[in-house]
Amino acid sequence: MTIQSGGNVGIGTTNPNATLAVYGNTTLTGSLGISTTIKAPNIGTGVDNSVIVLEADGTFGTDEIDSRVWGSTLVDGAGNTPQITYWSDANTITGTSTFVYSGGKVGIGTTAPDYALDVNGDIRIENAHYMRFGGSGASDSQ
Secondary structure (H helix, E strand, C coil): CEECCCCCEEECCCCCCCCEEECCCCCCCCCCCCCCCCCCCCCCCCCCCEEEEECCCCCEEEEECCHHHHCHHHCCCCCCCCECCCEEECCEECCCCCEEEECCEEEECCCCCCCCEEECCCCCCCCCCCEEECHHHCEEEC
16 A cells, blocks of 8 residues: 555555555445546447447446437438337338327328328227227227
8 A cells, every 4th residue: 555645545556646546456345425427448439339338247348239329210210200110120120110100199001190090901809809989980899
């Protein structure tokens, strides 16, 4: 342990470059309050699609993410608002959606819904076999 005349304290070093410089493994039991920025060394830098991740061994690293998170194309893969996101497989956002949300209305099979729920195509109901409509065109079915 080294205590310099300027006040820097070093543990595991004879030349501490900070108020407290610890070189080697450290174990902390209890709470640690931090009121400043934490800098993680050796994780690389850049302006690409890298993000900081916590690795399985507890260290920090970087990993690439889908570039569409930085723009409007994450909505549907092509940036066509107000289409609703859906995935064609575990890693791909489908390019052109037939599901839209516009002005409080949901459209399926249409890009311009006129009603709260506007469906352009056949509807199939199984199991409970039930439909109920309200308003002037009241209906009931099973």
